Amino acid sequence: MNTREKEAYLREYSILKSQGKPFFPYSIAKDAIMACVVMASIILMSLTLGAELGPKVDPTTTTYTPRPEWYFFFLFEVLRVVKPPSLTPLAAIGVPTICMILLFLLPFYDRSPERRPERRPIAMAAAFFTIAAMAFLTYEGANAGSPNQIDMEAPEAVVAQGAANLRTWESGKQVVAQSGCLACHKIGHNGGTLGPDLTAIGGRLARQAIARTLVNPTAPMPAYTELDEKKRDDLVEFLAQLKGGEH
Amino acid sequence: MANLKPPLPRALRPKPKGPSEDNGKAKPGRKEKLAQKGISTIDWIDERTALSGGARWVMFRKIPRGTNWFYTLGSASLFAFLSQAVTGVILAMYYDPSATRAYESVRYLTNEVFLGEFVRGMHKWGSTVMVILVFLHMGRTFFYGAYKYPRELNWVIGVVLLILTLFMSFTGYLLPFDQRSFWATTVGVAINGTGPLVGPYLNDFLRAGPEFGVTTLARFYALHMLVLPGAMAAMIGAHLYLVARLGTTAPPWLKADIPADSRKDGT
Numbered sequence: 293m294n295t296r297e298k299e300a301y302l303r304e305y306s307i308l309k310s311q312g313k314p315f316f317p318y319s320i321a322k323d324a325i326m327a328c329v330v331m332a333s334i335i336l337m338s339l340t341l342g343a344e345l346g347p348k349v350d351p352t353t354t355t356y357t358p359r360p361e362w363y364f365f366f367l368f369e370v371l372r373v374v375k376p377p378s379l380t381p382l383a384a385i386g387v388p389t390i391c392m393i394l395l396f397l398l399p400f401y402d403r404s405p406e407r408r409p410e411r412r413p414i415a416m417a418a419a420f421f422t423i424a425a426m427a428f429l430t431y432e433g434a435n436a437g438s439p440n441q442i443d444m445e446a447p448e449a450v451v452a453q454g455a456a457n458l459r460t461w462e463s464g465k466q467v468v469a470q471s472g473c474l475a476c477h478k479i480g481h482n483g484g485t486l487g488p489d490l491t492a493i494g495g496r497l498a499r500q501a502i503a504r505t506l507v508n509p510t511a512p513m514p515a516y517t518e519l520d521e522k523k524r525d526d527l528v529e530f531l532a533q534l535k536g537g538e539h
Numbered sequence: 540m541a542n543l544k545p546p547l548p549r550a551l552r553p554k555p556k557g558p559s560e561d562n563g564k565a566k567p568g569r570k571e572k573l574a575q576k577g578i579s580t581i582d583w584i585d586e587r588t589a590l591s592g593g594a595r596w597v598m599f600r601k602i603p604r605g606t607n608w609f610y611t612l613g614s615a616s617l618f619a620f621l622s623q624a625v626t627g628v629i630l631a632m633y634y635d636p637s638a639t640r641a642y643e644s645v646r647y648l649t650n651e652v653f654l655g656e657f658v659r660g661m662h663k664w665g666s667t668v669m670v671i672l673v674f675l676h677m678g679r680t681f682f683y684g685a686y687k688y689p690r691e692l693n694w695v696i697g698v699v700l701l702i703l704t705l706f707m708s709f710t711g712y713l714l715p716f717d718q719r720s721f722w723a724t725t726v727g728v729a730i731n732g733t734g735p736l737v738g739p740y741l742n743d744f745l746r747a748g749p750e751f752g753v754t755t756l757a758r759f760y761a762l763h764m765l766v767l768p769g770a771m772a773a774m775i776g777a778h779l780y781l782v783a784r785l786g787t788t789a790p791p792w793l794k795a796d797i798p799a800d801s802r803k804d805g806t
Contacts, residue, residue, distance in 0.1 A: 293687070293688050298688055298689075301688060301689075302689070304794075304795050305603070305786065305788075305789060307795035308603040308604070308789040308793060308795045309601045309602075309603050309786050309789075310601060311601075311603070311604055311795070312601040312602045312603040312604045312606075313601065313602060313604065314548060314598075314599045314600065314601055314602070315597070315598055315599065315600050315601075315602050316598040316599060318602065319602050319606070319610070319787075320598075322608065322610075322611050323611050323614040323615075323618075325611075326608070326611035326612075326614065326615045326618075327614070327615065327618040329615075330615050330618050330619055330622070330668060330672070331618070331622065333668060334619070334622060334661050334664055334665045334668050335661065337660070337664035337667070337668070338657055338658075338660030338661040338663075338664050339657070339660070341660065341664060342656060342660050343649060343656050343659040343660040343662075343663045345642075345645055345646055345649050345715060345717055346715075346717035346718045346719040346720075347717060347718050348642045348716075348717060348718070349642060349716050349717055349718055349720070349721040350718065350721075351721065351751065359719065359723060360712070360723045360726070360727060361666075361667075361708055361712060361723075362667070363667070363670050363671075363705075363708070364705075364709075364727075367730070371730060392698070392702065395698050395701075396695055396698050398681075398686055398694060399686045399687060399688075399690075399691035399694050399695070400691065402686075402687070403687075403688075404687075405687070405688070406684070407683065407684030407685075407687060407791035408684070408791040408792060409682050409683075409684075409791070412684065415681075416682075419678075419681055419682070423678075
């Protein structure tokens with residue numbers, strides 16, 4: 293905007309302003325009605341949705357899946373989608389930081405005097421793209437579960453064994469995902485590298501050996517004695533079926 | 540100073556006194572006496588603070604015609620902030636920011652205190668409402684082009700307020716100290732730690748050390764209760780001052796019908 297355009301805007305605005313109505317009581321009345329609507333929705337949400345308190349904090353637990361507040365889901369999802377560890381900092385902080393800087397500097401790179409949305413196609417396209425991206429990531433983040441997810445299809449051998457076996461396999465996968473195994477172990481494309489890779493553990497260890505390791509593991513690994521019988525059986529079944537190479 | 544004050548609306552102007560009044564004979568009624576007391580109190584304050592000019596400047600400034608309900612989103616965000624402040628103060632009366640007793644104090648507040656869960660629910664869901672309102676308010680500002688000259692600085696302050704709002708909800712999330720809040724915060728802080736340059740330092744600062752410890756909760760409590768609300772209040776003050784100073788934007792579709800003597804009109 294050059295000086296002439298600035299002056300034109302100020303002149304135009306001062307006329308529009310002088311033709312308007314005073315803030316009190318006209319705008320104040322609208323704001324007060326809106327405040328009542330806000331108050332009513334907060335009270336209604338508090339009454340219907342409540343404020344449940346989860347179980348007490350336990351830093352030693354390994355079975356808890358962390359979830360942020362819903363309006364951080366999009367950030368959470370960016371972190372989840374980008375799998376390679378070298379890209380994680382870029383996804384978690386790099387992209388949001390760049391977005392924030394772009395947001396801060398908006399009035400300094402968008403300097404055209406035009407204010408009508410239908411005459412600012414680039415700005416509108418960018419805005420709709422941003423809103424769509426955030427909505428999509430929020431939706432995905434809400435449905436995705438947690439970073440502890442295992443992206444693996446049931447191997448054909450398991451599918452061939454019938455529906456009951458497949459159900460056990462899926463349930464075992466769930467237990468593994470929720471029990472913090474991936475913090476150290478790699479399974480397929482997910483998980484850490486601190487402990488041994490479990491992608492093909494079924495080929496190396498027998499079922500009983502896996503079960504024994506769970507109860508009586510080597511030093512840094514915690515013992516999974518508190519898992520209930522059913523869950524532990526499913527877990528062992530799942531791990532025993534991992535022969536590697538199916539994906 | 541006098542030319543800064545917009546004139547009082549007709550309804551609020553003092554009525555000129557008739558010839559029959561003020562001659563000492565008619566005794567003033569209770570109502571008149573009370574009104575007189577009120578006026579003299581305001582005069583007393585104004586004589587010492589000279590605030591009435593500023594108050595008139597804020598309250599009776601003109602708002603361009605054509606403003607619609609989307610223009611109430613800003614004041615609605617402010618109202619949500621005030622609601623959070625009030626419910627937050629009530630929660631603070633029961634909350635104990637020590638790692639060993641925090642959960643128990645929240646449990647007591649939720650289950651035992653009269654209307655405790657209701658107030659905590661208002662604070663919890665109020666944060667969601669506030670985040671939504673702040674985003675909608677930003678959307679209105681963007682689509683109406685209201686961030687353009689001369690309001691660029693107010694946009695920047697608004698983005699600061701958005702970030703502070705998100706940090707508020709991030710720090711508040713840990714305070715109930717249940718499993719959910721603890722693990723979400725652990726992950727959140729770890730994400731912070733991966734940031735460029737300042738990441739690891741920010742990480743250590745937030746956790747009050749290399750590990751999640753006893754002092755972490757106190758640190759989040761201090762940020763959530765003192766630092767962030769203080770910063771937000773100051774920023775909101777600046778935001779509102781600039782709104783009053785620069786005026787509410789007119790809808791972008793509105794064109795002024797310029798009168799012949801437009802140059803006299805500068806306000």
